Every structure is written in C-alpha cells, then in structure tokens.
Amino acid sequence: MPIADLVFVGASVFTAGEEAPRRADVAVSDGLILAIGTAEEIGELVGAGTRVVEASGRLILPGFQDAHAHPLFAGVELLQCDLTPATDAADCLGIIGEYAAAHPEAEWIQGAGWSMEFFDGGTPTAAALDAVVSDRPVLLSNRDHHGAWVNSRAIELAGLSAHTPDPVDGRIERAADGSPSGTLHEGATNLVECLAPPLDDELAYRGLLRAQEELFALGVTSWQDAWVGAQSGLADSLDVYRRALENGDLRARVVAALWWERDRGVEQLDDMLRRRDAIAVIGAPERLRADTVKIMVDGVAENFTAAMTAPYLDGHGHPTDNSGLSFIDPAVLADAVTRIDAAGMQVHFHALGDRAVREALDALQAARDANGVTDGRHHLAHLQVVAETDVERFAELGAAANLQALWACHEAQLDELTIPFLEPRLVERHYSFGDLQRAGVRLVAGSDWPVSSADPLAAAHVAVNRVGPGSDAEPLGSAAQKLDLATALSAYTAGSAYVNHREHMTGSLAVGLAADLVVLDRDPFAGPTDRIADTRVLSTWIDGECVFERAES
Structure with a gap:
C-alpha cells in the first residue's frame, strides 16, 4: 500500500x-x-x-486558474507609481507627488491604476498633473489600461498639438482650442509611450515574481497571460517568462498569449510559431507554453471605443455618429483567425461590444468553414454586451466565454461613464452570463488584473449576486443573469483548465x-x-x- x-x-x-x-x-x-x-x-x-x-x-x-490576466505588468506597476489604492482625484495627485519626491532620479514618472470616475468625463488634465510634477514627463495608465494621463512635459516631448491628428485606433482628448488636454485613449497612448524609457529587464523580472506571490495568496495556481510580446519598452515579455522558467522561479502554470499587432499582417504568424516552438523545446509544457494568440478586436465602452451595433448617445440621450472602433477590419480578422487556427494555435479575443463579439464569432465561423473542427479552444474575453442572436453561436462554434465576473455589477465607472451613453437595450444585455450558461456555452473565468482585482472569490461573489462586495447597490440586470456558486467556481477551475489545454492534469480534484x-x-x-x-x-x-x-x- x-x-x-x-x-x-x-x-x-x-x-x-x-x-x-x-x-x-x-x-x-x-x-x-x-x-x-x-x-x-x-x-x-x-x-x-x-x-x-x-x-x-x-x-x-x-x-484557481485565471484565464485572462496581465501579471507581469501588474507586478511592475506595484513597484512603480501605484494609483490603485487612491479613492479620488486628490488622492491620486497626492500619491503621484509623493512618488516623484521619493524618486528624484527617475527620468520619467510612470505607473498606473487611476480610476476614470474620479475625473469629469473620465478625462484628467495635464494641468492637474503639472501642479505636482512639471519638471519631468509623467505617463500613467488608467485602471483599465485603455487610456493614459500625461502632463504637459510629456505632451511637449511627443510634439502633440492641436494639429496632431487622432490615430486610426485611438483618440486624443482635447481642450476647446483643439490642443491635447492630458488624456490619451487607446492607440493614442503610443504617441507618448514610444518615448518613455524602456522597461528595465530586471524590473520586469521582479515584477513577474511579485505578481506570482500576489496570485498565490489568492489561490491562483495557473494563468493565461493575455498580452505577451514586445510592448511598453520591453523587448519581449516572453523572455522574462522563459528566464523565470529556466531559473526555477516560475512555480505557477502559465500559458502565454502572444500579442497580435494590429498594424501588421498575417506575416507575423511565422514569428509567433517560432516563439511557440522555442518555448516548446525547453520541454516543460506543464509549466509554460506559448501556443495562444491574443487579438484585440475593439476598445472599451467608457471611452466609447468598444464596437457596438448601435451608436453611442451624447449627454442628452441623442445618437452620435460614433459606434466604437473595430481595430481590425472584419475580413482581415477572419483571414488571420483562419490561419492561426490552421497552425494549431488558440485565439484569445478581446471582444467587449456586441459588434466586436459578432466580428470575432464571424471570424471563428470562417475558420470552421475552412479548417473544419479543430481543438483550438478559442475564447472571447470581456463580453460586456452580447447580442441575443449571437449567444447560441458560442456553443455552435465551440467558443468559450471568458468572464470577468467582477465587472458585472453597478459601480461608478459603469454607472457614470457607460450606461448613460448606451441605448437601453444594450444596457439590459450587460454581462449576460446566465444566457450563455443556459445556451450550453463553456464558461471560463479571468480577472484582467491589474484592471481589476485578481481575487477569484470576489469575482464569484459578483457572479452570484450581481452586486459588488460590500455594496448596497441594486443588482445589475435581471436575476436570470446570475450564476450559482458551483458554476462560478467551476468556471475558475475546470473551465479555465480546459481553455488552457490542461484539464488532463489540473482543474479538478x-x-x-x-x-x-x-x-x-x-x-x-x-x-x-x-x-x-x-x-x-x-x-x-x-x-x-x-x-x-x-x-x-
């Protein structure tokens, strides 16, 4: 025995x-x-x-297995100017000023974590930043990492003016005279980010290990990193994971989702296959794999870049001419997904608006038509709004619904910066977890940390109650969209293990x-x-x- x-x-x-x-x-x-x-x-x-x-x-x-997180960046941000503890605009400015004073040697002040609801229209100004740091450029990502707050020095270094056009995948927030006011949305953040000092490799490594500690404390033993590649001045964050693996410091089980650069074409797939294979030859697939591709289809609703089927409303409830951004032309997306699927790679979509969800599902249909049924286990993350007619398509196409359940409740950013600007029918479709479950869709779960807390139990709480922990707000949506606790915990364990191709070894007792x-x-x-x-x-x-x-x- x-x-x-x-x-x-x-x-x-x-x-x-x-x-x-x-x-x-x-x-x-x-x-x-x-x-x-x-x-x-x-x-x-x-x-x-x-x-x-x-x-x-x-x-x-x-x-627990987090199917959509950004641990490396989260760890780095904990080591930089961390604004996540702030409770209002004044608190943010106080933290920034203290950090700048404590780091006089820093060429730039960088960090993240400010909440859009702290500021009028969700758009803080350079002038406010200048009052606490004016001698050095400041670049601070917001909580959801779809925008950045910059000071006048950063705007000056980037050469931005009233004559600078918005990039095709972003928007510069402007003052009445057209000059940049201090907030950059989506791809416009790159206009300043490209000038910031490269992320130090040692800082990135320490950030990864710090993040691993944080996740272990929350019971997370495995994750899918939803943005791995060359970004934010880092040559390739996959190298950080590889170093941690080879040093024996990577204790968690990780799937790296390689970032699809939307300004490049399908030629980048060959690079991804080489990177996938370079990790595979290490011979530790139970610890690290790089066989997923992350594609961002649209932006986020609070800055009006999530791709919707109906236009956003203005402050008076009237339709505008903006229905959000599709970052990749649907025909190009379908071709890319078909090729990725044929190459045996998984696709991890960022799809937040109902139009983006439909475009992602259409791309998966094109891949199915061309390649037949594969074991890609493709999944769509965020799913703030899913059209009723598209719910059953998930199961038909074998696509998993990657839920960030912590978002499915009333909170200031949603109530002040999103709901007033959407048609009521779209509001009623918010985070339709129950509909997806009843349609037989495979549910998986992730946090999007550091966008929101990485705590799976807090997320399960919201999935069950549709109310945030400690909140006395009304539940978001109808009771039909609630999940039972067993389903929520199963999504965070067996569900995520499935999309990570690890159900043969993890995810269940x-x-x-x-x-x-x-x-x-x-x-x-x-x-x-x-x-x-x-x-x-x-x-x-x-x-x-x-x-x-x-x-x-």
Missing part, C-alpha cells in the same frame, strides 16, 4: 461537476492526488513521514491529477451569498508543495 507524502484531514472538498461540497480527506503522493475518501481510507495511507494538515471546517478546491489545491478558511456554500467575498485563502499548493500559507492572525 502506498504511503502519502501529504494528507488533508477533516475537510470538505468541491470540484466541477458537483452541486455542493462533500466531506472527504485528500492524500497526495509525488505531487499527485493519491486518494480522496473517508478518514478511514485516507488514514491507511498515513506513514511516519506523512505531513498531516488539519483542515477541519475548511473547504479544499482545485487551484481527481486521483492522478496534479495536487494543485487551495484551502479556504470557510465553506462559502454554507453561508449567505452576500458573504462569499469574505472567504479567504489559507494556503495554496502546487504539485503538493505549499507556495502560500496565511499567517495566523
């Missing part, structure tokens, strides 16, 4: 396919789940060298699978649904080794 290296006793367990937790002990040997059973059954596997973890009253789940586990301090199924987000991770395990343990309070 085998002897376990590790056993958890007195716990309950939950895995996808079950409606509720069940009482069971878990035994682990050589990094794999050896047995799940009664105390008597597991007791027979305990030997002199077995580590016994008392988990009475706790809940054990498979490790089953004998023979990797012992990637998370132990919670309570059973969220047992309490009221409005307390789900109060649940905390006690410990996180990968291959049966503890990578995070919460200190006793």
Whole structure:
C-alpha cells in the first residue's frame, strides 16, 4: 500500500461537476492526488513521514486558474507609481507627488491604476498633473489600461498639438482650442509611450515574481497571460517568462498569449510559431507554453471605443455618429483567425461590444468553414454586451466565454461613464452570463488584473449576486443573469483548465491529477451569498508543495 507524502484531514472538498461540497480527506503522493475518501481510507495511507494538515471546517478546491490576466505588468506597476489604492482625484495627485519626491532620479514618472470616475468625463488634465510634477514627463495608465494621463512635459516631448491628428485606433482628448488636454485613449497612448524609457529587464523580472506571490495568496495556481510580446519598452515579455522558467522561479502554470499587432499582417504568424516552438523545446509544457494568440478586436465602452451595433448617445440621450472602433477590419480578422487556427494555435479575443463579439464569432465561423473542427479552444474575453442572436453561436462554434465576473455589477465607472451613453437595450444585455450558461456555452473565468482585482472569490461573489462586495447597490440586470456558486467556481477551475489545454492534469480534484489545491478558511456554500467575498485563502499548493500559507492572525 502506498504511503502519502501529504494528507488533508477533516475537510470538505468541491470540484466541477458537483452541486455542493462533500466531506472527504485528500492524500497526495509525488505531487499527485493519491486518494480522496473517508478518514478511514485516507488514514491507511498515513506513514511516519506523512505531513498531516488539519483542515477541519475548511473547504479544499482545485487551484484557481485565471484565464485572462496581465501579471507581469501588474507586478511592475506595484513597484512603480501605484494609483490603485487612491479613492479620488486628490488622492491620486497626492500619491503621484509623493512618488516623484521619493524618486528624484527617475527620468520619467510612470505607473498606473487611476480610476476614470474620479475625473469629469473620465478625462484628467495635464494641468492637474503639472501642479505636482512639471519638471519631468509623467505617463500613467488608467485602471483599465485603455487610456493614459500625461502632463504637459510629456505632451511637449511627443510634439502633440492641436494639429496632431487622432490615430486610426485611438483618440486624443482635447481642450476647446483643439490642443491635447492630458488624456490619451487607446492607440493614442503610443504617441507618448514610444518615448518613455524602456522597461528595465530586471524590473520586469521582479515584477513577474511579485505578481506570482500576489496570485498565490489568492489561490491562483495557473494563468493565461493575455498580452505577451514586445510592448511598453520591453523587448519581449516572453523572455522574462522563459528566464523565470529556466531559473526555477516560475512555480505557477502559465500559458502565454502572444500579442497580435494590429498594424501588421498575417506575416507575423511565422514569428509567433517560432516563439511557440522555442518555448516548446525547453520541454516543460506543464509549466509554460506559448501556443495562444491574443487579438484585440475593439476598445472599451467608457471611452466609447468598444464596437457596438448601435451608436453611442451624447449627454442628452441623442445618437452620435460614433459606434466604437473595430481595430481590425472584419475580413482581415477572419483571414488571420483562419490561419492561426490552421497552425494549431488558440485565439484569445478581446471582444467587449456586441459588434466586436459578432466580428470575432464571424471570424471563428470562417475558420470552421475552412479548417473544419479543430481543438483550438478559442475564447472571447470581456463580453460586456452580447447580442441575443449571437449567444447560441458560442456553443455552435465551440467558443468559450471568458468572464470577468467582477465587472458585472453597478459601480461608478459603469454607472457614470457607460450606461448613460448606451441605448437601453444594450444596457439590459450587460454581462449576460446566465444566457450563455443556459445556451450550453463553456464558461471560463479571468480577472484582467491589474484592471481589476485578481481575487477569484470576489469575482464569484459578483457572479452570484450581481452586486459588488460590500455594496448596497441594486443588482445589475435581471436575476436570470446570475450564476450559482458551483458554476462560478467551476468556471475558475475546470473551465479555465480546459481553455488552457490542461484539464488532463489540473482543474479538478481527481486521483492522478496534479495536487494543485487551495484551502479556504470557510465553506462559502454554507453561508449567505452576500458573504462569499469574505472567504479567504489559507494556503495554496502546487504539485503538493505549499507556495502560500496565511499567517495566523
């Protein structure tokens, strides 16, 4: 009879396919789940060298898997001017001023995390920044990373003026005289970003390891990085992952989604295949793969660049001539997706507006028509608005719905900068998780961290309640769009494991699978649904080794 290296006793367990937790002990040997059973059954596997973890009253789940995150950038931003703790505009300016004073050697002040709702129209001004930093250029991405706040020095260095045209994939926010006012949207951010100092390789490496620590503390054992490539002055963030893998510092399981440059054509696919193969020859696919392509189809609704089927409204409720941006011509998108699919790569779409969702699904249909059914496991992320007629197409095309569930609630950015500018019928279609579930669509889950919190339990809370943790707001949308807790947690485990092509080894609690586990301090199924987000991770395990343990309070 085998002897376990590790056993958890007195716990309950939950895995996808079950409606509720069940009482069971878990035994682990050589990094794999050896047995799940009664105390008597597991007791027979305990030997002199077995580590016994008392988990009475706790809940054990498979490790969470984030199917859409940006950990490297999140970690770097934690090490730069981090505005995520700010509560209003004045708080942002205070943090910026303190950071600049503490870093007099910095050529540029860079960071991220400001919230658009802190500022009139979601567009802060260069003048406000100049009041705290005027001697050096300042470049600060907003919380959703679809815009940037810059000061006058940065505008001057970039040579921007009232005569500078908007790029085709972005917009310069302007004062009454046409001059840049200090906010840049989407592709317009590149007009300044291209001048900023390159991201130091050591900073990027430290950022990745810091992010890994943060995710482990939230029970996340695996993720898909939704933007890997040459950007923000970094030669290629895939090299950072490769270095961490070869150094033995990459403990998590990662799928790198290689960034599709929308100003290039299908010739870039050959480069991606070479990068994919260069990672594959390392021979550690259980730790790092690079066989996904990330394509951004549109922008975001709060700056009116999400691609909608109906035009945005003005401040008086009248239709404008703007229905958002399709960053890639639909015919070009269909050709690219068909070629990517034929090459055996997965496509990970950013598709937020209903027109963008339709264009992505049309591209998948073109790939299906050309290539037949493949095992691409393509997925569409964000899905703020999905037309009712397109819901069933997901299942028909084998496309997964990648949910950022934490967004599916009333909060200032949505209520002040989005809902007033959309037709009511589009508002009613916001984050239609229930419709997708009933249509038999495979649900997966991600955070988009650092755009929003990486906490899977907070996201599950919103998926179930359609209300943010601690909020007394009304639920967003109808009760029909709510998910039950079992479905939400299954999306964050088995669902994401499936799109990561790792369901054969992770995502579920089953004998023979990797012992990637998370132990919670309570059973969220047992309490009221409005307390789900109060649940905390006690410990996180990968291959049966503890990578995070919460200190006793």
